[in-house]
Each structure stands twice: as structure tokens, then as C-alpha cells.
Amino acid sequence: MIEAVWIAFAFILGLIMRQVGLPPLIGYLAAGFALAAFGDTFGVGPQDSYILAHIAHLGVLLLLFTVGLKLKLKNLVRPEVIGGSLIHFVLSTVIFLPGILVLLDISMRESILLAVALSFSSTVLAAKVLESKRELRAFHGRVAIGVLIMQDLIALLVISIASGTSPSAWALLVFAIPLLKPLLYRLLDMCGHEELLVLLGLFLALVIGGVGFESVGLSSELGALAFGAMLANHKRAGELSQSLWSLKEVFLVGFFLQIGIGGLPDADAIIFALVMAVVLPLKGVLFFFLFLLFKLRARSAFLSSVSLTNYSEFGLIVASVVLPEWLIPLAITVSLSFIFSAPINRFAHPLYERLANRLIPFERDIRHPDEQPLSLGDAEILIMGQGRTGRAAYDSLATKGYRVVGLDSDPVAIEASIAAGRQALFADAEDQVFWQSLQMPQVHSVVLAMNDAEAKTIAVQKLRSRGFKGLIVSHAMYEDIAERILEAGADLAYLTMSEAGNGLAEQVNRAIISRQPAPQDQQN
Template sequence: MLQDNVALWILLAFSLGLLVRPFGLPPLVGFLLAGFGLKALGLGPHPALTQLAHAGVLLLLFNVGLKLRIKSLFRTDVVGSAILHLLLFGAVIAALLAGPGELSLTETALIAFALSFSSTVVAAKVLEDKKELRAFHGRLAIGILIVQDLLAVAFLSAMGGHEPSPWALTLLGLPLVRPILLRLLEHCGHEELLVLFGLLIALVLGGMGFEHLGLSGELGALVMGALLAGHGRATELAESLWSLKEVFLVGFFLQIGLSSQPDWTALGIAAGLALLLPVKIALFFALLTRFRLRARSALLAGLSLGTYSEFGLIVGQLGVHQDLLSPEWLAILALAMALSFVLAAPLNRLAHPIYMHTEDRLRRLESTRRHPDDEPVHLGNSHLLIMGMGRVGTAA
């Protein structure tokens, strides 16, 4: 019975999500474990869960689209570090996987590509909890993540396996529809209609609409979100959909766990991949300092990006559906991602103490020139500094 399955999904996901929370881990680690637990109980993927998971992915990409700022993306430090890191870290993974000679070239490339991404969910949560989303290193990390997300969406679209319809050319006229969508957005109020408007744009027009034209629904969700980006209510729309997106993504992580049952071999390989996370962080640090960031900014950004990504699971899942990757590797990718979250939690909590203890050595690796947005603040000969905003600043 569907009702019994849903009750079990919710019960196990909530219980294990709650169980991992005191350890500073994101609940999605518990959701993955719940999926593995359901598989151990003899259950398999359910069509309803598949639809729920797909909706979660579409809303995630729609949310990414709403945050797109094209001008801020086309900066050398953002695009350069994102692409170079993907290529270099992917090459490291590919070289290690190619050694035993058990994987084909396609499998090796797909796994390396999937592991090159960093978790948008974890980085955003870490930076938000530390009130560093608007700090320079926080904005830079989010920019790198968006570039990675765009590359992932481009891959998903290219590998969709559909021949685009001739009617897909009509999508070139989407900018002409933007004023109508923005007018609708302004007239939706702040409650239920706003949520329904977001679902209509992301799932119906973006997901189903693009799929009917032979294009990727993931690409459609991102494009429709980007159409609304920059409007004054885009942030409010993203916030109104946040809870729904998180709930739907529970289905995605449950589905990943249900897709295959990991064994000790899979756990061993995943642990080996988790040991490569310091290489991932160090590579971000090296690249960002070459782009003239201070050691402090480079380290804090690198630590927030030192995870494997939920987008990597989406890429891996597509590889399994296209028979390019064995289901066992999907379980390995899920375990590697979960282990990366386990390691990222304490590292990011201790990010500032880590820098304080390694400052002298790290600063030797800085570029002689400084990024214009990362210059330290010089107070000159001042003896008194007044800081504050609003009522606090006025009172001072």
C-alpha cells in the first residue's frame, strides 16, 4: 500500500535525520541512511518517490536560477577557479581510478566529473550559520558553486537522450515573456498564490514544458528561474519554496539509498574517496591564492567547498539510467558524499582557529598582488572606531 510506504518513508527519514543532527551533520546524511535502511528491509524504489525526487531536483535548479547574477559570474576568479578546479581535481580522481584498470574510460570520466562538484546545500548552510554569506569569501564560494551547477545542468541536458523538437526554437522568445511573468509575480501576494506560482513556473513550464520539447527538464527549471532573477521578489519566491524543495529532496536522497545496497567494498572505496577531500580543499586554496586572494579568504572558501555534491549524485543517477555506470557506483557516490559531510562539519566549525594556527605558513603562499575586493582594511592613525547601523549607529 502506498500509504504504508509513505508512513515508513517519513518515519525513517525523520528518525535518522534527527539522529545525525546533534553531531553537526546535515539531515540529508540521515535521509541517505534511511534509504539504505529501507533497501535492507527489502523495499525498492517506488514510482511516487521517483516523481517526488524529480520535483525536488527541479525546484533545486529553479532556486539556483533565481539566484543567478550573470555579471557577478563572469569574473575571472569565479569562472577560472571553478573550471580549473573541476579539470584538475577530476584529473586526480581519473588517474587514481584508471590505475586498477577495472573501469572503462566512460565510467572513469563520469565518476571523476561527478566527484568534482561541491555541495551547494552544505556550503550555503555553513556560510549562513556563520553569518558569512555576504562576506567576500562567502560570495566567492557561492559564485563558484553556481558555475559548477551550470556545468552540471549543461551535462544533464546534453546527456538527456532526447532529440530536441523543432518547436524548441520557440524558446528563443522566452525573454519576451519575462515581463508577463514578472507582472504575474507582482500580483501573487505573499502567501499560497506565490507558492503555486513558483510550482507552476518550475515544474510545469520549466520541467514538463522543456521535456515536451525534447529538452532536459532540469535545464528548463534553471532557465525559468533565471528569467525571474533580479526581480525584487525573486528572493521572496525562493524563500517561499524553500521548505517544499527540502521536503521533495528528501525523496531524492531516499531514492538514492533505495537504488542499491552498499557492501563493505563500497564503503571502503567511499572512505578512500573521502580521504581525497584535503586534496580538494588544498587545490581550491592554491587556485584562489593564484587569483590574488588573501590566504584567509582562500582557506575559508576552500573549507566551505570541501565536500562532494548532491549534483554529483544526480549526474551518477543519470549515468546509471543511461547504462553508462553500474548501480554499485551510485551507492559509492552516495556514501562518499555522506562521509564528506561528516568531515566538513567539524572542519568548518573550526575554520577560524585552523587559520589562526596556520596563518604564518599560509600567508607565505599568498600572491604578491592583492585582489581589489580582498584588500585588508587600514585604519591609518585612527585611535577610535565607531561601528554600527540603524538605531545602533545613530545612538553611537
């Protein structure tokens, strides 16, 4: 009965928020507050929140595990990511701290921790917004996600220091964890693509990482993050993260419900949240100028900053551990920041176009290496996608004497193609900046071999909009997708399974003919 009431309130209010264009998690917080106010009517009260506490903790651990799966050092060890995140953390904490000390009657320790909690940006909101706009792999998306991961690591460090827990001597065993990497890789390879994959993620995040680290006096959050990071370079890390995504989101609903059920906000909490909402744009402005300092163009700096202009659920996680009395005011603050940030992110590109003339003069006269124009040189055929289909097309065309180049948004696929002797470059067909900087002077034909149907449609539209008159050929799994690609401007769209069937039939026909006896043999 209790669980049914939680689910009903969360679903209804989450759906309402989604319909008005706001993140559903604002509805989950509202559901918690509604249960705090009217829960007695439905037989639900704060005394039942211990169940939610367990669910919420599972959600946090799964969130950190999936964050760890994205912890690729080559994306973090970059000046704009490390420098931008650390400098912003220090400056924003220093900016918030005096105001907190003046306006609030709290100790220096509480003031510092509160300023730290306000310095973080939302991993959940930014990742969802960037994913919905298909910009996670775009340059500004990678910068924003890198900064968020750095902030998550800082948050874990703050929790470990502020909680004051002392590890046991057995905690030294964590330094042997890297030795487990071959075993973990082997387990991931053995689990297939179904429920065992999900159970492996739960086992590593909750059992080995969570309970294991707690048993030696370390943070369970740190354990979940560490075991996720161990698998980050595996080729199936993205698949594992995707398989856990929905489960993690459901458990995180419990986290936001738990905050609301803890009690209704008073006038002081609402005033605090309103003040923090007013100063929120300063966070984005600070990010913008820091990114410019690290050679980003105004456009990339602006789009990355907009993604980071909000307060973080990690601030709530920090508060739940070291500032429990500030959990509800911070929850209201995070909600208001989402209400501000969600619509701004939705219209970030048109907004930049309107502000471009004012923002571009702030650019430095040097360009970030990742934003240099991409030239395909003397290549005649461009193959977008370096999976099995793209590699086969590349090899076949190259043997016929064409100059071919391959593009892919997966660094692993690029490395494999280069190792096999192909010319391959990293690029994302859904990255607007890529199309603006692409130089393809001698390309007369483009083969679209990506898996994502939307990416293929976007690629066709971008090629035609930039005036490309050459041949565009794509493959598709289904007829309706092939029709969409053709409507976008492609010349040919082959149905993959139909062509495979035709090829298989041709091979069978050849085999039958080769086995038939010659006419003279039949006469004998």
C-alpha cells in the first residue's frame, strides 16, 4: 500500500512537470512534499521513510557507478576540464561564502560546506538535456560532462573528509583493485546482453563497491564510483551504463521523494532558495569566461556554460551526509535552478545566435585544438560510421582505387580502423560545429553506415544544406527509415536485411550451379 502511494504521487506529479516542459524530478520532490503534507490521509508518514532511505541509497550508488563508467582519463586530463572545474569550484565557493556568513547565523564549517554544495552543477539534468539534443559527443557536450565528473569526484572527496570516518587497516586493499581489471573485463564479456548484464552492474555497484568499501570503513559512494571507473575503457561500458539507466532513474525517484517526505519547507528555506536562484546566472557567467580562458570559442563556451548553470543533486547528496539540516532548503534551491535551466537549455542554440555579436568579441585570438577546422584532404569518398558495414564498404572501395576516409564518433572504432591501416578521423554527425568546420574539397560520394537512423537523416540534411551535390548512399534496417533518409535528400537507401537476403540467395544460386553436373556427364 505504501509503495503504491509513493509511485502514484511520483508518477502523477512527474508527468505534470514533464507536460509543462520541466524535468520530472521536480515533480518527484513536489510529490515528497505533498506526501509530507497529506500523507496521513493515505496512511503514509515520515516513519515509513526508512524504506525510501534504502531505495535512495541504491539510486545514489547506481548513479555514481554509471558516472564511473564514463571516467575516461583522456576526456578528463584536459586543461579546460581540470582547470575549468577546479578554478570554478574554488571561485564559486569563495563567492558564495561571504554572503552565507553575512546572511545566515551558522558556523564557519557549515558555511563552507554549504558554499561547496552550491558550487556543483547537476549531472542528471545536464546529461539528460545533452542526450535529448544528441550533443553528448559534441565538443561542448564532452567539456560539460568532463567538468561534471570532476565535480562529482570533488563531492566524494568532500563527503569523505567532512564525515570524519576513519578507514580500517583493511582499506589498504583498495590499492589492489586495479589487479582485478582482467577479471572484471572477463565477467563483462561473459554476461551477454540481457539480465545478467544488469545483475553484474548491481553486483559491482551495490555489493562489491558499496558494501565492500563500507566494511573496511570507506565510503560506499567511492566504492561504486571506483568499480565503474574500472570498466570505463571496456568496449561494452556504454552498453552496461545504458542497461542500468532506467533502473538507476527509478531508484533516484526514491532519493527525491525521501527529501520531500522529510518535512515541508518553511519561509526561511523558501527565501534562501529564491536568493540562490537570483544569483544562479553568476555561475554560468563564471564558467563562460573560464572556458574562453582555455581557448574555447564563444559558441562552445556558451553552450557548455548553459548546461552547467544549475545547482546539483550532488549538493543534496553532500547535504544528506554532512548537512542534514540544510537538505530541504537545498532541495528547493535545486528545484528552482532546474525550472530556470531547463527552458534555457532547450533554446540554447537560438539564444546564442541572438547573443553571438556580443559574445564573440570576448574570444581569444587563438583556437582550441579540438575546434580546428576538419579537412578531409584529397579523399574522394567519405564513409560515416566505422562499424562492420562501414569497414567493409571502406575496404571494398579502397581496393577499387578510390581515396577513402572514414569518420566515427566512437574512439574505439577509430582506433581499430587506424590499426587496420584505414584513414579514419573522430567526428560526430550530430555535432553542429563539425558541419560548420568540415572541409571536403574533393569528396564526390558519401556513404552513411552509422547505426543511428536519426544521425543518418541529420547527416543528409547537413550535407545538402551546405551545398553538397554529390552522391549520398545509406543503408537502413526498415522501409520507413529508408523513406525518411531519401526524403532528407539521399540518392539511395538500401534495406540492409533485404540486401543481405539477396546476397545470400545469390551465393546459394552459385553453389547450386557449381554442384550441378555438366550436360555431357548427365548423358553418360
